[in-house]
Amino acid sequence: MRFEPELAMAEDDARRVALLDWAESHDVGALWSADDARWATQQARAEGAGDFRLARARHAARRLGERDDRLSELLARRLWSASWAWAALAVGLALGLGLDRLGGQQLNLLALPLWGVLGLQLVAYVVLLALAFTRPRHPAKEGLALRLWKRRLTPGTRGRAGQALAHWLQLSAPLQAARAALLWHLGLLGLNLGLIAGLYLRALGLEILIGWESTYLDAAQVQRLADVLLAPAAWLTGLAVPDVGPLRHGALQGAKALAADWLHLLAATVALVALPRLLLVLGAGLRSGRLARALPLPVGSGPSDLRLLVVDPQRRLAGSLLGEAGERLSSPEGDRLLVTLADTAPQTAPAPWPARALALLGASPAPTPVFDVCVAADSLPAATPGWPAQRRQLRALGPLWPPARQPAWQRLLEAWEAPLREREAQAQQLMAQALADLCLQPVHLPAGTEPHAQLQKAVAQQLQLLAEKLQQLYGHDAATGTAPSSGDRWPHQVVLPRPVVRNSVLGGAIAGAATGLGADLAAGGLTLGAGALIGAVAGGVAGSGLTDWLNRRQGRRTASLHIELADAAPLLAGEVLGIWLAQLGLRLPSAQVQAALGASDWVAALRGDAADVQLRLRQRLAQACDALLRDADVAAST
Known part of the structure; x- marks a missing residue:
């Protein structure tokens, strides 16, 4: 399906775009x-x-010209x-001057x-x-003048260059038709001017008689x-x-009177007939000049462009991907999604007769675009808000x-979704890291603070x-707002450090008693308690060091809060998923979120090596994210 693009371009740029379109729509072998x-x-x-599109065509034209000099030429x-x-004007003028001589010096009023x-x-x-009162002219239809115009441009061009030129002439048919019409109307205008000039020039040197x-x-x-x-x-x-009665003559007599007044009347008649031709010349000239400066080509910038018309009188899609006109998606292969917004659907009824009449003068607007969808x-x-809604809209177009x-659409959709999948993988990594910190990292509990408040903070x-x-x-792409937390519902336990002083005293007493008893037994009671004293000191130091080592190893040097994984991890x-959903602009019930989480064993996932x-x-x-997105799609479709 062909269509007129929104962007019009100068003739030189349009020729490059047409050359690229020819190379990508025909079998040109290794050329492209x-x-x-x-x-x-x-x-x-x-x-x-x-x-x-213009930049791509410019690079392509340079490469094509390097590979085939005829294309560059x-x-x-x-x-x-x-x-x-x-x-054309001069040829018409010469014909008019020559045609006027066919009447001779003696003019027959009824046989001029x-x-x-x-x-x-x-x-x-x-x-x-x-x-003008019938159906509008299609710009791609060729008349006799346009076919002759193409023959004028194509002689001597063979091979790939000839095919590329024929492709350009076909795509630029409105411009070529306007130029052919301009030459045709100029020739006929010159013919009329030659007729008027011939009437007077001949009368200057000759006696022109008239009769009937x-x-x-x-x-x-x-x-x-x-x-x-x-x-x-x-x-x-x-x-x-003048009175024609005295001008009648026989077959062998010839004209009767001088034709001065008649020549004035005949010249004025030719001028009046030539006046619409002058308007046609001006119209064709304006149209050809306008198209040369801004020519709409029915081609894409790559293998294919997809044209979408969105009828949105209430601006229901404002702010979304499809709520703005212009190029909305593109693929590495050069495909593009071109969106046009309209308040009403395009009308298929014929254009009103004034528009068709103006079309003859080149003053009509461009043809109504034809859209793929x-x-x-x-x-x-x-x-x-958020990309899930955009994805639903795009998938609804599929x-x-x-x-x-369909192949071009699949390439466009894949090109759009690929960076989103990569971004979602990064988001899931951030959520996994945050969840691991929440579940496995103890929360410091200063003395005198309330555990629930500290955990919630x-x-x-x-x-x-x-x-x-x-x-x-x-x-x-992110929405505003975050999901509220409910820290008072999370099961946890308060972990206090092991008492260093108590363990030191207890360890010293036990160690001292054991050491003193051993020393007394070994010395036969001669230590008088020194062994017990030395043992107590050594036991106290050892107990204190061992307790501190255990606190450091187990993260219990200060009071802390530990999450109960079995109950609090889900x-x-x-x-965490609520924060993610809020960033996407999705509002799902908490019960639905928990249902998506219930199928996973979070406790098993949180045990083992950190990686x-x-x-x-x-x-x-x-x-869980995939399940929630499916739920959101189902909810949006109902």
């Missing part, structure tokens, strides 16, 4: 390959400024010159060649006017005919139509594309930190 198409796309994307060749317009020329032009005007003769008409009938035909000229010049905004999923457009800080990281990751996972814990948590969170 899929690797070349990707290279041109990458080069155009790297520029990052201007129109992607074709791009450098001028296909239009203003001198051709002057030449001038009447035939003027009559044919009037018939042509009637035909053009009749066409007829087998069937009498003087009264000829007078009425002359009054009708020359009435506009008489009104314009202020001259009365036309969809109403109210038939698409709601435009809620079945609507014609079969020939610590978890709120972790969730806020996660929200900030996700906000930074999603950027403008709840904390729900809080393994991160991997297992990430896998379980990925499963």
